[in-house]
Amino acid sequence: MPAIKRSKQRDAIIDFLSSRTDHPTADIVYVNIRKQFPNISLGTVYRNLSLLAQLGEIQKISTGTGADRFDWNTTPHYHFICTDCGSVIDLEVDALNIIKDISSISFDGQIEGHVAYFYGKCPECLKKQRQAQ
């Protein structure tokens, strides 16, 4: 594999992601990095996000609705996706329990990782719903 050289654009992408906890899409990253690098291209953003995800420096989240999102928080945790507004929120769940469940699975293949998404209504949308009644 080719050597990896540092670049200002990639640094800026990491900086931006580390400043957010709301799991931005590639396009949101692009729009924001443009404030600093007006000439950066969407292709570069995608290339770097893919690279960083492969390196394990960020996490890619496929919500199943709309564009993929990216999370700088690589510690084991899970995601909640609001079915009303689409926002993605970190969940603190003890991964150990789920990992214990995995070890009990009878499966001939080799399980190397897992992701879990929880769906429902986020606190914001719950509040709005109650107000509307």
Next chain:
Amino acid sequence: MPAIKRSKQRDAIIDFLSSRTDHPTADIVYVNIRKQFPNISLGTVYRNLSLLAQLGEIQKISTGTGADRFDWNTTPHYHFICTDCGSVIDLEVDALNIIKDISSISFDGQIEGHVAYFYGKCPECLKKQRQAQ
């Protein structure tokens, strides 16, 4: 919401899905249904798959790589996705354990459902890997 009328095309899609356990993509459904309805359009396939998923009659699986897949098996179960060949395999895990974990999550929103994907190498690819060595 509008009333739902039965259609031969939708019936055929359900029939096809119920005959498979390999979680076909919309395109695979399309190609196969065309044997029976040569004039069916991809749009109709997508419309019906979305509808059925909303009704809870099938399950949509966003693997994060390539097109979404659809599963006729709506009983609680999880999916294994092979990182080598992309195949999707049903996993028999006791959902109750995971649901117990969920109830212990401290979260102000309302969790209504969850999905989990497990990644790794499927039995087939493991075998090939061993043979190649």
Next chain:
DNA sequence: CTGCATGCAAAAACTTTGCACCGCC
């Protein structure tokens, strides 16, 4: 009849890629 479902095609949404150029080591 009424209006939902379909076929068709265009377009939208999202992501990847080829290529020439730029800049770091």
Next chain:
DNA sequence: GGCGGTGCAAAGTTTTTGCATGCAG
């Protein structure tokens, strides 16, 4: 200078949608 990264644009992939027509209830 060599090689990886970038910008730009084109193309690829997957999914949605507008509209006229067809068919179920």
